[in-house]
Amino acid sequence: MAYKKRLDGRKFDELRKIDAKVGIIKNADGSAYFRIGKTVAYAAVYGPRDLYPKFLQDPKKGILRCNYNMMPFSGAGNRVRPGPSRRSREISYVTENALSPVVNLEDFPNAVVDVFIELPQTDAGSRCAGICAASMALADAGIIMKDLVSAVAVGIVDGQICVDLNYDEEAHEEGDVADVPVAFIPSTGEFSLLQMDGKIKKKDLMKALEMGKKAAQTIIDVQRKALKAKFEVDNNE
Amino acid sequence: MEKVNVKDKEIVVPGEVVAVGMSYLPGQGIYRKGDSLIASLLGLVRIEGKVIKILPVSGKYLPKRGDVIIGKVKDINFSGWSVQTNSAYPAMLSMKDGSSDFIRRGADLTRYFNIGDYLVTKIYNVTSQNLIDLTMKGPGLRKLEGGRILHVSPSKVPRIIGKQGSMVSMIKKAANCNVIVGQNGVVWIKGADPKDEILTVETILKIEKESHISGLTDRIKGFLESKGKKVTGE
Known part of the structure; x- marks a missing residue:
């Protein structure tokens, strides 16, 4: 139990500072900005629109197509190689799976909804920030969805369960470190993303997931507020 | 409870x-x-x-039977015209529904509608796969000549039209322009003076931006009056 105080002085169940905004990319049908600590995600949604090449079309349901991309300068100083990589393919795929349970894909057969997630700055938890931004952008695009999705990383750092790990904690060298990104659908209480990197005991994992649920609820409130803020009446005019 | x-x-x-x-x-x-x-x-x-x-408050156009929309002719094929409708799905205007003339087989269809033309047209059927069938038979359905096209969010169209067309007819009278609003969010504007057209565009964009705030009609009326236009009552 060496890890008694977090490196950035947060409480163990405290999230980093969150900032969220909706409707920032004018060309897109829906867009959102989500910042948690030093991790920044932009999401733009286009569609439903027609899908080419044609063999990808599914006459029974629409397709949600996500694209996750870290910008070359987004890391801690070493250049991230631009373009698709094994990692970004994987994260695009899990993002799709995290979001599809809430989106009503039957509404637009043969069509596609494109979600582009760009990260100009990252400090761990980028897939979670991406999912948060994407779910807000989907709502902003007027797509029928059962609920918003919020995502956060939980984990264990040298025996201590923490919420929303930053990069320094993920890279902590003493003891076992585990990083468990989760996406949470509040209305059903289900997880739509659950990955793990590291070593954690089952008992600790369960405790961590409970903490994750609570944290996700906080994020949902921020997301809802941001969506509503777009329509707040400016009485000064 | x-x-x-x-x-x-x-x-x-x-x-x-x-x-x-x-x-x-x-x-x-x-x-x-x-x-x-x-x-x-x-x-x-x-x-x-x-x-x-x-x-x-947002979202793409979802085709519905009976909607009058403004579409752009995208392609011409054997049996008619394919039209861009601003939605994810293709729309067909067949020869039979395009014109009441007898069209001989192999005739030049560009005589009726050419690629790039804008049409006011009505959706008469939407299939389960959301394929759209269009018709030109009905009052006010025609090819649009001249004017300018404006794209707005389809969810704002009811606000632009207003109750029984009150909003759009107010703009038409005040700005002295001809305006057609398609349910798919495409608006056609034509006036004698380009300045009037620009005012109409500004007004419609203002409605699109502020439609969720109450007292819209009065605000638009005030806006038109501030531009020196006379707004007559209902």
């Missing part, structure tokens, strides 16, 4: 519990889960008696 958690005309987001209890009915944009009604769209709540529904 039965209760409504929101006020009329409040903004809700997907996943928000709008009401609890079996005595309320879900309308557009709402689904029922167990005892509660949950929003599935971003928009304004309307409570109409027992029915609760959501007016969307």
